[in-house]
Amino acid sequence: MNSFSKYYPSVIVFASIAVAGVLFIKTMNPAQAAHEQHEKAHPVPQHLTHINTQAEAESLKPGDSLAMVCSHCKIVTVHQVGKDQSHVRMMTIGNKHNCHVCKGSVEVVGTGDGQGKHKQVKHVCSKCGDDAMFICATKTGHKHQHEDHD
Structure with missing residues (x-):
């Protein structure tokens, strides 16, 4: 009998006990399970x-979001x-579009700060x-860490 086959049954027993222990610990924490279920129902909020x-x-990548907010019309377009x-x-x-709420003409204009693609812009609505x-x-x-709430 070689040395591997001599210790093989012990390795199997030890691995089985380790897996059973992990499963036992996971099921013994009902608060964690409830929190995980809660996160599925209420995804982590995204901060803009x-x-x-x-x-x-x-610099934004596919999957990111961009939102235009008009404080006057009270609208957010994502x-x-x-x-x-x-x-x-x-x-x-120089880009122009129309606001579908107030029907104003919106133009992107430079503010004078920065140069080229780093020039700061603002959106002017007629x-x-x-x-x-x-x-x-x-x-x-x-994404920020999900906080506990009622």
Whole structure:
């Protein structure tokens, strides 16, 4: 009999006990199981951060989100970032679109701070004014820890 076959039954027993122990510990924590179930029902919230340059928009990856907020119209429009980089138009100087709430014409204009793609921009609406709109973004890898709540 070689040395491996001599210890083989002991290894099997030890591995079985270890697996059983892990399963036992996992089932003995009902609070953790309830929290995991709660997280499935209420996903971790995503926090958005204000961005104000085309370069910041270009740094977003597919799966990230970009939101245009108008404090006057009380609306948030969320865009999912895709592979086509079409979301960058929201931060490109000279880009224009219409607000579907107030029907105003919105134009992306440079503020004078920075140069090129790093030039800061703002969104000027013909009806809401030049300080009503802003853009924020969230990145898929930057989710905050889920907090316990009732």
